[in-house]
Amino acid sequence: MIKRNITLAVTGLNNTDNPGPGVPFIRGVKESEEFEVRVIGLVYENLEPGIYMEGLCDRIFQIPYPSAGSDELIERIEYIHQQEKIDVLIPNFDAELFSFMKNEERLLKLGIHTFLPTLNQYKEREKNRLPEFGKKYGIRVPSSLNLGSLGQITEMEEKFDYPVMVKGQFYDAYLSGNNEQVKTAFLKISGKWGFPVIAQEFISGTEVNVVALGDGKGNTVAAVPMRKQYITDKGKAWGGITLADEKMMELTRSLIRQTKWKGGMELELIKTKASEYYLIEINPRIPAWVYLAVGAGQNIPEALVKLALGMEVTPMQQYKIGKMFVRYSYDMIVDLEKFAAISMNKEI
Amino acid sequence: MKILKEVKISDNGFVFNSKTGDSFSLNPIGLELIKMISEEKEMEEIRQEFLSKYDVDDLTFEKDFYEFCTLLKHHQITVQNNSLEFN
Incomplete structure (x- = not known):
């Protein structure tokens, strides 16, 4: 060829x-x-x-x-x-x-x-709009409160029990167990990423992720679910494994179908003990662990390039379950x- | 009790739950037990096999068997309608 x-x-x-x-x-x-x-x-x-x-x-x-x-x-x-x-x-x-x-x-x-996703797709999945997003598309999301000042911490304490997740608009998240820790996280994040700082209800469970690709017409071109096996102190996956989880796949397909998502995405989910899935974040791009999907049989980077060039891409349905990645430094x-x-x- | 179809059991005792990503190591006795459970053998049948094969009394077997089953349920290795139901 x-x-x-x-x-x-x-x-x-x-x-x-x-x-x-x-x-x-x-x-x-x-x-x-x-x-x-x-x-x-x-x-x-x-x-x-x-x-x-x-x-x-x-x-x-x-x-x-x-x-x-x-x-x-x-x-x-x-x-x-x-x-x-x-x-x-x-x-x-x-x-x-x-x-x-x-x-x-x-x-x-x-x-x-x-x-790339459309501006509307990009905006409506922003962390500070996640509750509205969950409501609109029928997905469980943790409750959250957008913090513009330290004074709002009292309001947050009335709404949630500790611990809470304090997150930046683009990056950074800190698990905070008390008022002082929330203040520290708030100052750190607002100084780096601006406002609002998002306080999110803490959902206890296992963090699972999906890397997916939408064609902009509602079709899921590729999707691979993964569980982080080794997490760094920055919360990054240093090892992970592909899963056989039809619920995660259906959730992904439903989301792409409803939003007509265009481009790569990463869904960050928490699976609770009761097997409920909470969407905690949507990253509007492919994640750093995308090579696991390639190794499991779905070359998402290649498919994304083809879509960008206007080429036909047949949706990829299969992937190898139990494929792992282990990252290393060199x-x-x-x-x-x-x-x-x-x-x-x-x-x- | 039924083992989930997503659970793979290797002959060396490595157990992988592809639904959750969890993996476990079993000793030879644990491996024998889980294999019997996955073959959907009843507890009575397993008991008879164990009592005839090993130097173990009825009470100890029953205690260990239930403890093992509780572990399997806890780690979501068995089919559960309600994953919070551990007994």
Whole structure:
């Protein structure tokens, strides 16, 4: 079979203890039997490990943080496009998605394809709107309260018993067992991610996740459920296993069908002792553990690229149950030249 | 008592529940017991086999058997209508 040559730009090369999905995404696409891929790594920091991994990216470009403004980010992408002619762009951070969604048309006019959720889909699943989301789509969600000031902690205490989960809009979550811990978490999170800070009822149970892909028409193109087996102190999966859980699959299909979800997503669920599922978060992008899905038989990165290019994708129904991933850390020895090049020239 | 169809039992005593992702190790006696339960043998039949094969009295067998069954239920290895019902 003749492979189609494409140039793919990917963010999220930060394979740290809080890893982005860029590296596993690239790994998945490189295993495609349909694409011969040239990879452009887009990085925010000059120490993102993906920059230094041999054989991963063909070029690296530093891009400005979304907080610098959408225009600055998109202008930088346009500059990179002039050099590399990007076919598909896959953003992998929650915080950058908004800028790329807003500029989807502008990018497409240049020939850069994306496959992102709509602004409405993105907004209605935001953490501070989760109770409304649960009500609308008939899914159990924990009660929550949006905190704009420390003064609201009393209101929160009237609503929930301790412990509570205190969460940031995009990232970070702290389990807080008393008033003081809530205050500390509130200040930490609001300083980093802004307002509101979300206080969520704590649901006791096992955390399970689903990585899924929706075609934007209500069809589930791929879905693989997983249970975290080893969790870091940041709550990240360092090991996981695929599950045979039809309830989770049905919940995922129902959600994608109702929302007509477009693009990758990760459902974070708590399964209680009574086998009830509570949706605690929807991440509007694929997660860092996506390579488990590839290993279990569903190449979600490849399917996402195909959807972005407007190609037909047959929904994937099967996956191997009991497949595991075990993450590891690895010290690369790197020459100063590469670090100097990305630091000074903003590209390699 | 019925073992869930999602539960896989290896000959070396490794038990994997693909519905929950839990895994367990059983000693040879535990493995023998769970295999008999998965073959849907009645307790009386299991008792007879154990009493004739091992040096164990009736009371000890019964105590250990029920303890083992409670463990299986607790770890959601058996079919349960109500997962909170442990007895």
